[in-house]
Amino acid sequence: MALDQSFVGRTYPPTPAYEVGREKIREFAEAVGDANPAYVDPEAAEALGHPDVIAPPTFVFSVTFKAARMVVQDPQLGLDYSRVVHGDQKFAYTRPVRAGDRLTVTSTIETIKSLAGNDIVDVRGEVHDESGELVVTAWTKLVARAAEEA
């Protein structure tokens, strides 16, 4: 079933703030095996010009994906979320995410396409800090694979 094209351009209200903690950054850096001191040592981060430890580039996905999932699970959109796989991911950074940030995500459906029975939805998430500054924009392409013929 083709998805409702009227959802293209729809923007969802900002999410509640996600507070970035030093220990959460450390946990993420350890999970990806990345020993860069800028992720765990405030002095090392400061020596690079950052006011506190910064997060690895893909850390913010945990925040933006939660918002994107709310969007694609909108029952009115009608996407079969159980068949969804991650197609593409892109980030554009104004500055790195850092400890102490309180981040909100505003998600917009950019495009909806159907290709060979697959439903493809592109969601843009704009991540702002407490002062309203844009920190990072995340683009997530989700593909709901065609259901097998019954």
Next chain:
Amino acid sequence: MTAGIAYGSVEVGTELPAQSFPVTRATLVQYAGASGDFNPIHWNEKFAREVGLPDVIAHGMFTMAEAIRVVTDWVGDPGAVVEYGVRFTKPVVVPNDETGASVEVSGKVAALLDDNLVRVDLTATSDGKKVLGMSRAVVRLA
């Protein structure tokens, strides 16, 4: 931002040091916890096979996180990354043994841009297959 590589020291074709990133089932459990992505295809073999996968597969975002390390280890300051995007082309299949799988990542400077920016194109393979496509980062050099 304080990148450790000078813009003037690189040219199109400059290769970044390649790296190999191991990934076992334990790695995936740890990543699931740290990222909050508990999709069972990343830890439950039975579930993975039921949905048509050959075995448990790594989180695409885990592979994306590893690949950019070739860039951040090269420049030193991860805050120098201005843009980063990938396409998930093939899954990284992680068998249930001590060795697991590995992701091999190489990168090279593909374009010199304005404002001390360069574009780095990354190649990521696992078991001989390309697992990321269109994997590109824009980085600000010193």
